[in-house]
Amino acid sequence: MKKRKLLAWGMAAAMMLSFMAGCGGGNGNGSSSAKTQNNTQTAPPSAKENQAAVSGNKETITLRIGSGHSESNPWITALEDYFVKNVSERVSKETNYEINWVKSYGGAVVSLGNELQGVQDGLVDIGCTILVFEASRLPLQDMVYSMPFSCSDPLIVADVIKQIYSEYPEFTETYEKDYNQKFIGIGVSDPYGFYSTKEVKSLEDVNGMKIGAAGINLSWIEGSGAVGVQTSLNDTYQNLQTNVCQATIQPTHSCVNLKVYEVAPYYLDANFNVVPFNAITVNLDTWNDLPVEIQAILAEVGEGYLEYEANYINEIHEQDLETLKEQGCTIISLSREEQKKWAASLPDIVNGLVKSLDNAGYKGAEIVSRYYEILESHGVERVRDWNIEG
DSSP states (O other): OHHHHHHHHHHHHHHHHHHHHHHHOOOSOOOOOOOTOOOSOOOOGGGGTOOEEEEEEEEEEEEEEEEEOOTSSHHHHHHHIIHHHHHHHHHHHHSEEEEEEEETTTSSSSSSTOOEEEEEEEESSSEEEEGGTTHHHHTTTTTTSTTTTTTHHHHHHHHHHHHHHHHHTTHHHHHHHHEEEEEEEEEEEOOOEEEEEOOOOOOGGGOOEEEEOOOGGGGGTTTTTOOOEEEOOOHHHHHTTTTHHHHHHEOOOOOOTTTTGGOOEEEEEEOOOEEEEEEEEHHHHHHSSSSHHHHHHHHHHHHHHHHHHHHHHHHHHHHHHHHHHHHOOEEEEEHHHHHHHHHSSOHHHHHHHHHHHHHTTOOOHHHHHHHHHHHHHHTTSSOOOOOOOE
C-alpha cells in the first residue's frame, strides 16, 4: 500500500513539473531580467532602470517624452515628425533595439513652464523645455528674449544659434552641471506676431492698451505706454475674448491654430524676433543607462532637429499669413522707422541683459556682441545701438 502511495505521489509530481514547463513557467535560461527574457508576458519596463523586453529579435526600450505644449505647436510637431520618427527608425535599423515611446504632450505629465524640472526629477526621460519660462534658471539660453527687434528670419536665427552654441559650450554644459540632464537639441520659435482687437500701425497706437505676453516678452513693451499682462499661449484666446487684454505678442503659428484671429482680427508683423525657443534634453540617469549606440543616435538626431524645425517653421509662416488673409484678418507690417521708434522707447534692456549674464558668471558683453556680429555677417542690421559694453 505504501509503495502504491509513493508511486502515485511521484507520478503527480512529474506531471506537475511537465505542466509548468509546457506553460512557460521558466524562461529557459534561469534569468529573471526583463532585458534578457524571451517571452511576451513581461510588464513594460522603465527606461530609467535601463530594462528592455525582447520583441521578436529586438529588445524594447521604453522612453517617456513630454512637454507642456501640445502637438499643434510647430516645435512639437517637428519633435514628432523628425526627432521621434528618426530615432525610432535608426534604432530599429542600426541596433538590436526598438524604442517604445510613451508620449505626454500638452502638460499631461509635466506642465507648461515646468519641463526643465520635470526632466531633472525624472517625470519624463526626454523633455522639450519651453525656454521663455526659464529666464531665472537658464539666463544664457534665454538671452535673445532680451534682444528685441534682432531678426525674424527662422533660417538665419537657426544658423546664428548653431554657430554661437559651437563657440560657447556653456550654452549646453549647464544642463548637465546644474539640472541632471543631457542637452541634445535646440529649436527656434516662429516669428512673434502682434494680434490685437484694434488696428495697430505705430508705437503710438499701443498707448494705454493691455498687452498679453509670456515671461520676459513683456520687456518688449516697456516704455510704450501699454500695460503688460502675464499670459501664455494656452490662455491667449480666452484673455482676448474676455478683454483681459486687447492684444498679445505670441508665436504666429500657434495663434493661428488656436484661431486667435476670431477674437483679435488684426495682425502686426513688427519684426519683434525669432528666438531660441525649446530645448530637447534627456534625464541624465536615463542617459547613463542607455546603450552607447542609442546615445549616439539620440545625439545625432537631436543635433539635426534645429535645421529641420527651422525650415518647417519658415515654410508654415508663409502659409499662416495666407490663412490669416483668408480668415479676414488685417495684416500690417511695421515700418523700419516705427521699429526704430519702438526699440528706442524701451529701456536699455540689452545692457541689463549683459549685466545679468555677468552676474551669473558668463562673459555677458562678449557673448551678446558675438550674437550681433554673427547676425550682421548674415546681412542683418541692428535696429538700435544698444549699450553693450557700458
